Amino acid sequence: MSSKIRVILVVVIVIAAGIGCWMYYSKNVSASVSDRDLLSVQRVDFPLIISATGTLEASQSVSVGPPQVRRQRQFKLMRMVPEGTVVSEGDFLMEFDTSDINNNLRDETAQFQKVQEQRQQRRSDMDLQLRQQRLNLEQAKSDLEKLEVKINTQADLISGIQVEEARINRDAGRRKVELLEQKLKYVTESGQLAMQINRNDEMYSRSKMDDLLDAIDSYVVRSPAAGIVIYKRDWNNEAKEVGSNVNGMDTVLEIPDLATLRAKIQVDELDSGKVKIGQEASITVDAVQGRSFIGKVIGVGTILKQATFDRPQKVNDIYVEISNPDTSVLRPGMSIKAQIRVGEHPQAVVIPMTSIEERDGRSFVQVYDAKNRKFDWREIQLRMNDGLRAVVESGLEASEKIRSRPKV
Secondary structure, X not given: OHHHHHHHHHHHHHHHHHHHHHHHHHHHHHHHHHHHOEEEOEEEEEEEEEEEEEEEEEOOEEEEOOOOOOOOOEEEEEEEXXXXXXXXXXXXXXXXXXXXXXXXXXXXXXXXXXXXXXXXXXXXXXXXXXXXXXXXXXXXXXXXXXXXXXXXXHOOOOOHHHHHHHHHHHHHHXXXXXXXXXXXXXXXXXXXXXXXXXXXXXXXXXHHHHHHHHHHHHOEEEOOOOEEOEEOEOOOOOEOOOXXXXXXXXXXXXXXXXXXXXXXXXXXXXXXXXXXXXOEEEEEEOOEEEEEEEXXXXXXXXXXXXXXXXXXXXXXXXXXXXOOOOOOOOOOOOEEEEEEEEEEEEEEEEEEHHHOEEEOOEEEEEEEEOOOOEEEEEEEEEEEEOOOEEEEEEOOOOOOEEEOOOOO
């Protein structure tokens, strides 16, 4: 009997010790949780942020394409500087194939030589004609002069019939001289006109040769301004490359002015009305990790457009001027993320999203009861959140304490 009592006493002592340890451990855990995990609810000015994506672009940029050559519509790209090359004004950009234009130049050179030969031959022929006409005219004048002398000096010595015949011959001689003088004038004027036409043909041919020579020089394209080389992409996001055929109106590359770098952001239709000129923005660049850039809104688009051909969502273009652009790392075309501050909730009750538990579309937090040293579940209503923090509409007051991470 005494051994049974002894066993019972041992069991009771063990149970009592266990209960005491549990109470002690629970008390310490509660105190430990309150020290580590409790958050004091506060009122703060909560900024209203709109998040969006976009790209960097230069507001001022020079488009560069093939040379403008008359009657030349297609060009073959032979050389081109690598994309991203920093160039100064006058530096080499690209070169096009001159095979066709060299062939045209050979043809025009042959035509020019032919025109020159024709002009020389025509001048020689005209000189001969003019010389012959002058000789004929001098001979006619000499014959006329002889007839005049015969009539004036021998009229009394010859018969009337001979005198009349001499007068008829004189009149015919005068007519012949007049006709020869007219013919000489005509040959002279027509020859001068023919020579002028030939000179015009020669000048035209020379002009075409000069144009072709200038065009050959223009097939080596140099930078019209200082900047960085950016290849122009087509609708399929493909750039021209060596060997490509380029249309005369195509843009092959662009030289943006990095000093005018800005962010072009596409904001959803529902949020676009909240964006105003002058609002602050924070820019992060995907290709530049660990850095952010500050800017302000300088332009708001007035026309909504479809985001992309496969996304029917409507967006508005917003332009942000970057206050501290680092042109050593920033380049046009880089993808960016932006946060635009469009307002704020002044002195709002703000808690972290990690302290909220969602149940069937309702929000709950664990509020600490300091008197009873325990946590009670309480439903709250939220006004909004930014993914990290939430603005509480009702259900919590400042200075209350909640658990940073709810536990069941």
